[in-house]
Amino acid sequence: MKDNGLSRRxxxxxxxxxxxxxxxxxxxxxxxxxxxxxxxxxxxxxxxVKEGRVTLKLAEAADSxxxxxxxxxxxxxMTAADHVKALHIVSEGNxxxxxxxxxxxxRSGKAEVAFRMRLGKTQIIRAYxxxxxxxxxxxxxxxxxxxxxx
Amino acid sequence: xxxxIKLKVPSSAKKxxxxxxxxxxxxxMESGQRKDAAGKTLPKRIINKMVMTWNGETVTSADWYxxxxxxxxxxxxxxxxxxxxxxxxxxxxxxxKYEASREISVS
Numbered sequence: 001m002k003d004n005g006l007s008r009r010x011x012x013x014x015x016x017x018x019x020x021x022x023x024x025x026x027x028x029x030x031x032x033x034x035x036x037x038x039x040x041x042x043x044x045x046x047x048x049v050k051e052g053r054v055t056l057k058l059a060e061a062a063d064s065x066x067x068x069x070x071x072x073x074x075x076x077x078m079t080a081a082d083h084v085k086a087l088h089i090v091s092e093g094n095x096x097x098x099x100x101x102x103x104x105x106x107r108s109g110k111a112e113v114a115f116r117m118r119l120g121k122t123q124i125i126r127a128y129x130x131x132x133x134x135x136x137x138x139x140x141x142x143x144x145x146x147x148x149x150x
Numbered sequence: 151x152x153x154x155i156k157l158k159v160p161s162s163a164k165k166x167x168x169x170x171x172x173x174x175x176x177x178x179m180e181s182g183q184r185k186d187a188a189g190k191t192l193p194k195r196i197i198n199k200m201v202m203t204w205n206g207e208t209v210t211s212a213d214w215y216x217x218x219x220x221x222x223x224x225x226x227x228x229x230x231x232x233x234x235x236x237x238x239x240x241x242x243x244x245x246x247k248y249e250a251s252r253e254i255s256v257s
Contacts, residue, residue, distance in 0.1 A: 098213075
């Protein structure tokens with residue numbers, strides 16, 4: 001300690017600042033609840049998630065948290081050689097992180113779905129598209145919820 | 151509860167065209183989170199799986215979880231391959247299956 005020129009007071013001040021920082025930061029750093037992370041791992045394994053190709057449409061603020069419209073489209077030619085195999089929708093803030101998983105074939109024509117979902121509170125919704133070559137693309141969107149609908 | 155299903159499939163399409171299919175299943179999709187008046191948790195009972203086939207061949211399928219809304223309403227797509235039957239099947243937690251189908255002529 002003495003060698004690097006820090007007094008006890010400096011160290012304590014730094015520790016204090018650190019405590020303040022960690023008190024604020026966890027909510028940002030761990031915004032992705034563990035349950036959503038665990039489910040994501042189950043669904044896509046340890047695949048590196050790339051950005052792009054997935055368009056996730058949600059209102060900025062929920063109109064009807066019990067049945068809020070959501071649509072997800074993945075850019076893909078949907079041929080036998082190059083198509084979207086699966087599309088997983090994951091909730092970071094609902095009691096159960098699973099929303100729905102869609103499994104496409106070239107006969108699906110396009111990898112796009114629309115449906116309605118429940119939202120317990122303001123949260124981030126994630127979408128992961130698994131391509132036929134194993135690549136995974138993802139998108140996230142926050143939706144504000146004033147009255148939960150779970 | 152046996153599900154009432156509303157299914158909209160175009161009656162005709164050109165071969166190779168991507169058509170839109172809309173479907174709503176009337177189902178409580180009981181999430182397992184709600185309590186009754188006595189404070190007892192209502193058991194989870196949802197449609198956990200949906201399968202769409204075209205002349206018996208799977209086009210798109212899905213696994214559903216309790217975050218799906220009550221009376222699920224979905225929009226899907228399919229390539230108009232040949233004339234025949236588009237069928238959607240829904241699997242309830244209790245083992246029941248609900249089906250709806252429409253004929254489509256493809257030219």
